[in-house]
Amino acid sequence: MPAAVCSANSRLSPLTICLLRYARRSFSERQFHIGTGSLRTGVHMPAKIQSLMSRTRSICIASSVAVILFLPFLAPAATAATMSAKDAQIIAKAIGFLDPSPSGGVVAVAYDASNPASKTDADAIVGLFAGGLAEGSNSVTAKAVDAGTLGDGSGYIAVILAQSASADKVMAAAKAHHIPCISAEASQVQAGTCVMSVSSDPKVDITVNHAAAQATGVSFQSAFRMLIHEI
Incomplete structure (x- = not known):
């Protein structure tokens, strides 16, 4: 040669x-x-x-x-979730600080049924909870749910907004079922259309909108409030 x-x-x-x-x-x-x-x-x-x-x-x-x-x-994965695996772990831990604290359960991941990318993102986020994430001695799993039908169901311990999901619809369902709405977008929490935002890059940042939490009937333990940014 x-x-x-x-x-x-x-x-x-x-x-x-x-x-x-x-x-x-x-x-x-x-x-x-x-x-x-x-x-x-x-x-x-x-x-x-x-x-x-x-x-x-x-x-x-x-x-x-x-x-x-x-x-x-x-080959690299074709699609990645808007949330990282570390974000999902933080969410599972944060849910354990709800007052009263749930004994594990299922988190709904709301998506826009008319947007394929939104459903793909929701499925990717659900995958981050595969096998269940520890919340104290309990386990938290996730399920993709159409944001349009979220208000019809119950039994979820929290709801996460996937890409392009309607924050208004999700917040309405959160108020109806008294569960926290969680997003990767801090702007949604600042606007009061979601209760909590979570980010772990470049550092862990948890922001909670106090007024939105009250509107959904959600409260957190005092120990958790010392670890977050509350607005």
């Missing part, structure tokens, strides 16, 4: 390297009679060279198959 190709090997995929080797081998086959192992001049190809070429071909085939099979798993 030319020196330029060899020096670039670290930047080439296994499949590309194999194709280059195949091209080189094809060129060699024009010089050798592979079936008879002889040059056109009648000189026999050494057995070691034949063995080496055979091993190289096998490695190339195996490498190509591996690339095809595992490439999907090496």
Whole structure:
């Protein structure tokens, strides 16, 4: 293989390297009679060279198959939640500071049914709660719920706004069921359309709108209020 190709090997995929080797081998086959192992001049190809070429071909085939099979798993995730795994853990802990404190339960993740990206984000957030997150000795899970039907259900211990979900609809449901509305957007809490915002990047920041909390009939333990920014 030319020196330029060899020096670039670290930047080439296994499949590309194999194709280059195949091209080189094809060129060699024009010089050798592979079936008879002889040059056109009648000189026999050494057995070691034949063995080496055979091993190289096998490695190339195996490498190509591996690339095809595992490439999907090496690719980055197509969609990420607007909330991180750390945000979800903070939410689970914060729910434990409600007064009275629930014995675990399900958090509704509200989305806009007319917006596919909103549903995708809701599903991603639900995935952050997979298996249940610890809230004291209890466990908190999540379920994606259409924001338009959220008011019809009960039994949720909190509701999270997914991307593009209607804050007004979610807040109305939160008031009806006396549960906290939680968002990744601090602006929604500042506007009073959600009770609590959570962010862990670059540092943990929990903001609670006191008036919105009162409007939903939600209160937190004194110990938690010392850890948050209340407006």
